[in-house]
Amino acid sequence: MKIALIGCGFFAMNQLHAWNGIAGAEVVAICDRDPERLSLAAALAPKAAAYTDAAEMFAAGGFDVVDLATTVGSHRALVEMAAAHQLHVICQKPIAPTLADARAMVNAVDATGKTLMIHENFRWQSAVRAVIDALRSGAIGEPFFGRISFRSGYDVYAGQPYLAEGERFIIEDLGIHILDIARALFGDATRITATTRRVNPAIKGEDVATMLLDHTSGVTSVVDCSYATRRSPETFPESLIEIDGTLGTLRLDAGYTLSVQIGDQVETRDVSPTLLSWADRPWHNIQESVQIIQQHFVDCLNQGIAPETDGQDNLKTFALVEAAYLSANENRTVDLTEL
Ligand code: NAD
Ligand code: 89V
Structure with missing residues (x-):
């Protein structure tokens, strides 16, 4: 499974560590508008192509799944871009700023037949x-x-x-x-x-x-x-x-x-x-759940079933x-x- 991660900030580091621990998953592209954050993430995904522009990353392609770890304001546009490129998507919580945005995002991915999982890890x-x-x-x-x-x-x-x-x-x-x-x-x-x-x-x-x-x-x-x-x-x-x-x-x-x-x-x-x-304590509780939900996503795609969230x-x-x-x-x- 080839994964592109967008958003390389505070929480994305957990997602990158977790992907590195999942057999058969590989982060092949990373993207952040902030070059400093991008280079910090590159240390955890040294073979991944690095982008500061999500549209460029989508155009280059080469992945099946987009993992979104940006803050909520960007979620709808990025999920709709992923849907336009027929990709599976994991989107961090909260899904969107409004219920109308959230419904539009779910409909956009559902229309492609691909899977959208919200990273609701607790x-x-x-x-x-x-x-x-x-x-x-x-x-x-x-x-x-x-x-x-x-x-x-x-x-x-x-x-x-x-x-x-x-x-x-x-x-x-x-x-x-x-x-x-x-x-x-x-x-x-x-x-x-x-x-x-x-x-x-x-x-x-x-x-x-x-x-x-x-x-x-x-x-x-x-x-x-x-x-x-x-x-x-x-x-x-x-x-x-x-x-x-x-x-x-x-x-x-x-x-x-x-x-x-x-x-x-x-x-x-x-x-x-x-x-x-x-x-690291005390975050280890949350960090372990990141690894578990990402493994759940991979297992669900492999089995052709919907993730819980x-x-x-x-x-x-x-x-x-x-x-x-x-x-x-x-x-x-x-x-x-x-x-
Ligand atoms: P952050 O601000 O530290 O990181 C977000 C990163 O996304 C930044 O580096 C920013 O430059 C980048 N970014 C934003 N829009 C972009 C775009 N359009 N293209 C490329 N890069 C873009 O935020 P964070 O604390 O890492 O939080 C990210 C998300 O994770 C939020 O939705 C937050 O609610 C969620 N979160 C979830 C958990 C959990 O346990 N599930 C815990 C903490 C945070
Ligand atoms: O899990 C989260 O969404 C975090 C925190 C634990 C700080 O609330 O933002």
């Missing part, structure tokens, strides 16, 4: 996957309540300064992952109620969001996110999960500890992520993001059929 974190697998095994019976919580005071702005600059912040950037975990666990949601707050005066968008979801499965879930929470130990970037079911409870606690309680019996196990050779699937996660902002802005519950 559901592939090994600890989160252990919860998904345990729930799907039926261990705790039928779930009726869930809480997925991500609260941290970690300085995310140092590595990603743009996070401090947008009108929208935590729901669009981080909440999107946590809402997607809620969908992976409990299925699609029908209604959402959200509140937001900005605590850090040095940023533009909201850094706290609390969301209540009704799922078609009958589960009620709470998704709460904060980048304004001082806590010791700092749990970045762990998602903590509690699920109540008719037979018992599941809990993913800080330190990657998974407990399953059935009656009075509690079984606890360590579900810590592997520290890959190129990874293909374009159509991710429209539902992105609709929750849009609905959460609408709910918070209008101070009301939003039915997903409104969007």
Whole structure:
């Protein structure tokens, strides 16, 4: 599989490392408008052709897959260019700035018969996957309540300064992952109620969001996110999960500890992520999930099946993001059929 990577910034380095660890995948072209970033990426893909202009790279061709690691404003134009060249696409989250853009992008790739996967990796974190697998095994019976919580005071702005600059912040950037975990666990949601707050005066968008979801499965879930929470130990970037079911409870606690309680019996196990050779704590959790989702993409293409977070699937996660902002802005519950 020959891959072209567009965007060689902060997060793309993880994607390049991950491709280097996947048998049968090879990054043959890299592109960034910024020559300095391009040369940093070239160190991880020394044989790849390097471009500062995406249109030139598409015209030169020689690859089957485009992996987009640019920020959201460029996603639609680049996905449409990839579709025009009949390529498979992986696009970083958030898929687009608006639902209309997101729908147009999904339609553009669907019309070619190629695969679009959104790089929605949190559901592939090994600890989160252990919860998904345990729930799907039926261990705790039928779930009726869930809480997925991500609260941290970690300085995310140092590595990603743009996070401090947008009108929208935590729901669009981080909440999107946590809402997607809620969908992976409990299925699609029908209604959402959200509140937001900005605590850090040095940023533009909201850094706290609390969301209540009704799922078609009958589960009620709470998704709460904060980048304004001082806590010791700092749990970045762990998602903590509690699920109540008719037979018992599941809990993913800080330190990657998974407990399953059935009656009075509690079984606890360590579900810590592997520290890959190129990874750094505390990001190793996210970094491992990058390797896993990219392997999932390759496996799905080889088997001719859709990845879990293909374009159509991710429209539902992105609709929750849009609905959460609408709910918070209008101070009301939003039915997903409104969007
Ligand atoms: P960044 O600003 O560090 O890097 C983006 C790079 O893209 C820059 O080097 C920029 O020059 C380049 N670029 C932008 N538009 C371009 C274009 N049209 N042609 C060529 N190059 C272009 O951003 P980042 O922090 O690496 O984030 C990139 C994406 O990854 C964002 O969508 C972000 O939300 C996402 N992200 C995902 C995760 C995750 O866990 N899935 C984590 C962090 C960031
Ligand atoms: O995963 C992400 O999307 C990152 C962060 C963990 C900082 O929210 O932007």
